[in-house]
Amino acid sequence: MNVRRLLFPIGAWLLALLLVAAPAQAQEAGAPGAADANATLAELLENPETRQQLIDRLRGLAEAAPAQAADGALAEPSLPRRLAEATSRIAGDLGNQLSGLVQALGGLFSDGLGEDGTFDMAAFVGAAINLGLVILATVALFLVIRRLARPVFTRLSQWTLTGQGLQPLIRLVIGVALAALVDVLVVALAYVGGNLVATFAVGESGELSTRASLFLNAFLVIELLKAAVRTLFASRYEGLRLLPIAAGDASYWNRWIARLIGLAGYGLMVVVPLVNAYLSPTLGKAVGTLIMLGAYAYAVAVVLGNRQRLREALNRKAGQTTMTASRVSLQLFARTWHLFALAYFTVVLVLTLTRPEDALPFVLLATLQTLVTVLVGMLVSSFLTQTIGRRIRLGDDLRRKLPLLEPRLNSYVPTALRVIRAVILIGVAMVVLSAWGAFDLAGWYASEAGRGLVGKLVSVFLILVVAAATWLGLASLIEHKLSPETGGGVPSARAQTLLALFRNALAIALITLTAMIVLAEIGINIGPLIAGAGVLGLAIGFGAQKLVQDIITGIFIQVENAMNTGDVITVGGVTGVAEKLSIRSVGIRDLNGTYHIVPFSSVDTVSNYMRDFAYHVGEYGIAYREDIDEAIQALRNAFEELSGDEEHKASLLEPLEVSGVTALADSSVNIRVRIKTTPGNQWAVGRAYNRLVKRHFDAAGIEIPFPHTTLYFGVDKEGGAPPANVRVMPRDAAADDGSSERRLAASSPDEAPPEVHNRGDED
Known part of the structure; x- marks a missing residue:
């Protein structure tokens, strides 16, 4: 137990x-x-x-x-500690590699590295000569074939610059794609030729040595990368250069990047494997480290040396850009481009030192994905700018029917371009981060959160597009109805008022519905919002009963067509022209130019002087001694003359209507006439007719009574009037003392004194 x-x-x-x-x-x-x-x-x-x-x-x-x-989770090291450990590990690896390099070199010159302990110089020289022949033959074939293909590149460049039938950007993309295809064929032919030379002309016939295979594979990869760089910085062919830079700058950057690719590529893909195979793995690892450090130092020196130069070039490009977002982005990139370049080369160096077994394929693939993604984003953005970024021009017929459609579209385009460019920028950033392993784009999209977010964004985008298209369609239809040049002709005042009100109501309803649908789509519960809006509306209804009365009365006024914009009306004791008509009030400009706002809740009666037709009603007084029939004929003659006037004859709807004698007044006999006119012209017609009546009465000698005064000197007890003591003064004397009075003497005492009349309507 x-x-x-x-x-x-x-x-x-x-x-x-x-x-x-x-x-x-x-x-x-x-x-x-x-x-x-x-x-x-x-x-x-x-x-x-x-x-x-x-x-x-x-x-x-x-x-x-x-x-x-x-406890283990709590004890997990923090990010600064992990970075410190990684830095310490890299520094330790560098120290170990340098120590190994020194030991390998010492062993190489002391003990020898051959199988029998000695260094076989003859074999080394033979292998070097064979490899040199393969390199020479491959490079010569590449240069000859590329020289033969030069006319093809020249023609493609001329076509992209001067071709017709396609947009310049589309021609550029097609030309660059064809040139890249030709470049790839040139590299492939040189690669195949090098393989044939290495297999049948160098070394043992029918066998491809490892040394030649290493070089040829490196040649294929490196030249393809250089061909990709040439699509961006084609120095000899301006029409095959994707980046809009000068030929000198393109030549400089193409040459510098080609040197960097050749140094790192051939060093890591040819020199290091050969050193590993024929000398020592430790020595090969150290040589690879030295190559990467040298390439890094070279890249850093070039970037810092061109920092200010490229910054000025980008700022000049930003100054030529018309869109604010592009200009700001270029200015920001001009200040920080060297930081991105230094970060890229630092990441490549760190990956090469920490993951030497798979760093080169990873870096090449990530770099290629980055270049392709950025290039595609730039091309799409440029294509959108060339396609819809410029001012939209509609046809003459469509612009005539829908006069506000073109400016409205041109006002929407910059906003749409900014949104699309922001989406493109975010997409490019996500793909680049995914290419370098900083963000798992595929995994994020495969997750429920990623798919949900993308679906919501697409739904919101479609909702906004549908809402904008609906507003454009309905607003354009309203403008079509309001345009006097369309098939409907000049719209009535009522149609103008109702359509304007409908457009405002449509805008408010569409904005509200779109906002509600978007909020519901992104996951916000709009039930409390709708309930709160209902409660708020109820509270506003109780607290603003006058406002509600204004709106309800305004609705009925519009339904009954009581007034329209431009009508001469009397509302709430104010008479004038209705300049602005809303759902709750009317703005009136009176004769003195004063602008009145009359709420509909204070309106009891609407007097509209502009509905269907109007009348000028005139009453003209004549003296009692005049002949009434003669006066009526004079009135008719005045109307006939008015009917012949080019300015006013179109406003007259019917012949003159003579109502006859309407009153035997104190000092006149009043005759009423009425003239039917088009609405709004009764006042102008009345003024013109009054002028003609005065002229015709004067021509016929018909007196129009005016105010006068009778001097009464009184009577005596017998009823006789005493003679007036009137003296007649000379005209000059009357003018001297400023008196306009005439002094008259009675012819005899028995005669009645004369009456001095001041003609008028009163005695």
């Missing part, structure tokens, strides 16, 4: 290991110690006491596992 108790801890740990590493034990079941362990475990399980102790022990281990995991 004591022996079994002593074996209990061993059995417990064995069982734990079996449970954790069951597959490993299953694979090693045939091992010599496995049978003894299984027998001991079976013996422990047969005893109830040891079995219970084993169960208790396993439960204790299970309970302690979460606490240990939590």
Whole structure:
């Protein structure tokens, strides 16, 4: 029993290991110690006491596992500590590699690295000569074939610059794609020729040496990368250059990037493997490190040396840009481009030092994805700018029917371009981060959150597009109805007022519905919002009853067509022209130019002087001694003359209506006439007719009474009037004393004194 108790801890740990590493034990079941362990475990399980102790022990281990995991999580190093550890590890690796390089060089010159302990110089020289012949033949074939293909590049460049029938950007993309295809064919032919030379002309016939294979594979990869760079910085062919830079700048950057690619590519893909194979792996690793450090130093020197030059070029390009977003982006990139370049080369160096086995393929693939993504984003943005970024021009007929459609579209385009460019920028950034392993784009999109976010963004975009298209369509239809040049002709005042009100109501309703649908689509519960809006509306209804009355009265006024914009009306005691008509008030400009705003709640009666037709009603008084029929004829003659007037004859709807004598007034006989006119012209017609009536009355000698005064000198008791003591003064004397009074003497005392009349309507 004591022996079994002593074996209990061993059995417990064995069982734990079996449970954790069951597959490993299953694979090693045939091992010599496995049978003894299984027998001991079976013996422990047969005893109830040891079995219970084993169960208790396993439960204790299970309970302690979460606490240990939590302690481990708490003890996980922070990001600064991990960065410090990575930096320390890289520095240690560099030190070890330098030490290994020194030892390898010492061993190379002391002990030799051949199989028999000596360095075989003859074999080394032969291998170097064969490799040199392969390199020379491959490079010569590449230069000759590229020289033969030069006319093709020239013609493609001329076509992209001067071709017709396509947009310049589309021609550029097609020309660059064809040139890249020709460039790839040139590299492929040179690669195939190099393989043939290495197989049949150099070394043993029919065999391709490892050395030649390393170079040819490196040649294929590096020249393809250079061909990709030439699509951006084609120095000889301006029409095949994707980036809009000068030929000198393109030549400089093309030459510099080609040198960098050749140095790093041939060094890591040819020199390092050969050193590993023929000299020492340690020496090869050290040589690779030195190559990368040299390439990094060269790249940093070039970037810092061209920092200000490229910054000025980007600022000049930004000054030529018309869109604000593009200008700001270019100015920001001009200040920070060197930081991105230094970060890129630093990441490449760190990856090469920390992951030498797979760093080069990863860096090449990530760089290629980055270049392609950025290039595609730039091309799409440029294509959109050339396609819809300029001012939209509609046809003459469509612009005549819909006069506001073109300016409205041109006002929407810059906003749409800014949104699309922002989406393109975000997409490019996400793809670039995914290419470098900083963000798992595919995994994020495969997740529920990623798919949900993309779906919501697409839905919101479609909703906004549909809302904008609906507004454009309906607003254009309203403008079509309001345009006097369309098939409907000049719209009536009522149609103008109702359509204007409908357009405003449509805008408010569309904005509200779109906002509600967008909020619901992005996951916001709009139920409380709608309920709150209902409560708020109820509170506003109770607190602003006057406003509600204004709106309701305004609706009925519009339905009954009581007034329209431009009508002369009397509303709320104010008479004038209705300049602005809303759903709750009317703006009136009176004769003095004063602008009145009359709310509809204060309107009891609407007097409209502009509905269907109007009348000029005139009453003309003549003296009692005049002939009424002669006066009526004079009025008719005046109307006939008015009917012949080019200015006013179009406003007359019916012949003159003579109502006759309407009153025998105190000092005149009044005759009423009425002239039916078009609405709004009754005042002008009335003024012109009054002028003609005065002229015709004067020509006929018909007196129009005016105010006069009768001088009464009184009578005596017998009823006789005493003579007036009137003296006639000379005209000059009357003028001297400033008096206009005439003094007259009665011819005899028995005659009545003369009356001095001041003609008028009163005695």
